[in-house]
Amino acid sequence: MPKSLPVIDMSAPVCCVPVAAEPIDDTMALEVALRLKAIADPARVRLMSILLTARGTMSTGELAAVVELAESTVSHHLGQLRKAGFVESERRGMTVQHGARRDALAALCLVLDPNCC
Numbered sequence: 001m002p003k004s005l006p007v008i009d010m011s012a013p014v015c016c017v018p019v020a021a022e023p024i025d026d027t028m029a030l031e032v033a034l035r036l037k038a039i040a041d042p043a044r045v046r047l048m049s050i051l052l053t054a055r056g057t058m059s060t061g062e063l064a065a066v067v068e069l070a071e072s073t074v075s076h077h078l079g080q081l082r083k084a085g086f087v088e089s090e091r092r093g094m095t096v097q098h099g100a101r102r103d104a105l106a107a108l109c110l111v112l113d114p115n116c117c
Contacts, residue, residue: 020113035108038084043067044077048086048100057090057097
């Protein structure tokens with residue numbers, strides 16, 4: 001039976017000492033790795049790109065049309081991005097609107113390389 005990973009609250013942007021500043025502990029390494037894993041998929045990278053360049057939020061249906069994937073597939077990818085803290089979603093009537101969390105992406109960049117941003 002595979003070993004399950006511990007559950008970490010990733011809803012807030014990652015914050016800690018940059019990985020290049022000093023060796024990080026196991027918990028912080030897991031926190032960073034889980035966020036990188038969440039975005040390490042071409043469809044998710046594309047969804048983030050679309051959301052980061054959009055003027056405002058977009059619905060699941062709108063995103064599905066742009067990436068040419070089923071709404072259920074896009075919903076799954078958005079769920080992973082949301083769990084990692086990169087996307088925030090809000091139900092509006094019958095649709096769910098999604099937007100990128102730039103602060104979470106910027107925080108991850110700073111943790112990986114403090115000189116990057």
